[in-house]
Amino acid sequence: MKSSKKAVVLLSGGIDSVTSMFYALNKGFKLNALIFDYGQRHKRELASARKIAGIAGVSYKVVKVNFPWGGSVLLDKKSKLPHGRFMRKTIPSTYVPGRNIIFLSLGISYAEAISADEVFIGVNAVDYSGYPDCRPDFIKAFQKAVDLGIKSVVEGKKIKISVPLINLSKKEIIELGLKLGVPFKDTWSCYSGGANPCNRCDSCLIRRKGFQDAGIKDPLDR
């Protein structure tokens, strides 16, 4: 059943956020995408996000978020990216302090201002980089804070944080994206900040394994 509801979707330009956007579109949501320019070394993903929003006919806003305190190799192009050790037990140096807490907060603010019903975020807790703010427990707790911290507590209208990919593997996300018509060739995953994927950072490796497991050729592979 198609919905006539409104939603905000957090869009990075990577496979997960794009697939969650196409998922929401497929459900009939009227979407507004929110793209974050937060000083990421892989600024290249912003062009991907804009392009894909355009392809999908989704209007978007690009919001600058400042992390003047740093705290992540993802915010500093000169520092060394971790290579080839994804799905480790410790939290990698690409973790950005509080990133999803901040991004979700801004998404909630946007959603509240335009009376949207949901905020979509493409987090998943299976083939991920070990970030704590991608886990179901965090999302559940954050939802509770939102329910108590916005007008909903007085006026009754809640905003749901929707995480359609939370329990999917990268393989399953790619299979879902394929069904939904995600233009994988326009997505961007690499952290390194170059013009082409480095094929060595965590994000490249997770992407590669996902396409391999799904038995599909990554259109970014040459």
Add this chain to the structure above:
Amino acid sequence: MKSSKKAVVLLSGGIDSVTSMFYALNKGFKLNALIFDYGQRHKRELASARKIAGIAGVSYKVVKVNFPWGGSVLLDKKSKLPHGRFMRKTIPSTYVPGRNIIFLSLGISYAEAISADEVFIGVNAVDYSGYPDCRPDFIKAFQKAVDLGIKSVVEGKKIKISVPLINLSKKEIIELGLKLGVPFKDTWSCYSGGANPCNRCDSCLIRRKGFQDAGIKDPLDR
């Protein structure tokens, strides 16, 4: 007992945030203040915040936060401020969607990046403007989300959200500030955006009642 811990304090330049800063200083915290330039009509408070941080010898960062979706009369100098109806049951038009959720998220990010132990915020739920994100239930739920969403979930180090004023009336906050040496003459409360307090907005009225109840003259009164 004095602490040798480190904390981030969210500083607006108003009585509450300044008193919470002096409270934390008095407890011996090494402080870093975080000041938000978020398009507020009362930009005047930024000068107060900077000045008071200087007086107190607290280093600070001013961070721009963008609310391109608006949703509050506080973000639009042309719109009409509510006058003279504070402590109402409904949420006033000065409510900024998700503001404290966003500010706390940024405070947590800063605290995590510098390995601080606490984040101080001057929210209070007694003589306040009816904002849902100033209530104890919200703070408690947000704390839980933070505990699950930052490195603490893996590495054990938590960041506490400290709300020393949460159960104090404005009168009690002013009495506490007086004891702690808060320079009230340098604080700023008025929402209206003028060079002098308007004495009509909610924030001015709450301030005035606080000083009256405490039996002290507000140094900003002429």
